[in-house]
Amino acid sequence: DVKVTQSSRYLVKRTGEKVFLECVQDMDHENMFWYRQDPGLGLRLIYFSYDVKMKEKGDIPEGYSVSREKKERFSLILESASTNQTSMYLCASSKTGDIQYFGAGTRLSVL
C-alpha cells in the first residue's frame, strides 16, 4: 500500500512566522506535489518536483517555497505566513504518468 504521510494534521501559526510542512512517501515515487484546497476552488497546485533537488512552480507559488533533498521527502515552506495562507494543504506523490496518491492533509490556521 502506498503511504504518503504529512507530519501534522493541524497547525496554528502566527502572522509572520516561518512554517514548514513536511511530506514523506514510501513508494520510491519520482514525482511529488503540494496543493492547497479551499472551498469552491478545488485543489490548486503550488509546487511540484520530478526529481531530487528539482522543483517547478505550479499555479499559485507566490509566498511559498519547497525543498526536496531526498527522494522520499518534499517540504513546503511558508517564509512569512499570512492570514490568506490559512487553508488545507495536501501532498501527493506518483510515478511518472501514473496515479497521484495523496496524504491526509494539514489544516493550517494563520492568526
Add this chain to the structure above:
Amino acid sequence: QQQVKQSPQSLIVQKGGISIINCAYENTAFDYFPWYQQFPGKGPALLIAIRPDVSEKKEGRFTISFNKSAKQFSLHIMDSQPGDSATYFCAASNQGGKLIFGQGTELSVKP
C-alpha cells in the same frame, strides 16, 4: 484554457438515486480524465479514470461518460448510498503532466 469547470458545487440525493456530476474542459490536448473521491479528514483517492479513446467506462456503480466533441465528461453514481457521501473532484492532464482539478462537488446521500 487550462481550466476544468465542475458542477454542481453541492448535491443532495436520496438513497438509491442517481448522482450526476459534470465537468467541462477547454484544452483539447488533455488525454487523461480521472475522478477523485475525498472523505472528511482524508486525502483524495482515485475513484475511476478514462482516456478519450472511449466514450464510457464503468466500474461497479460508478460510470464515467465522455463526450469528446463537447469537451465534457461526467460521473454517474448509480444506486447512491450514504457511504458515497464525500467530495468528488474531476481532473484532467496532458501526457502524464500535472493534473488540473475541478472545483469539487460535495455529495450528500440521504437515507
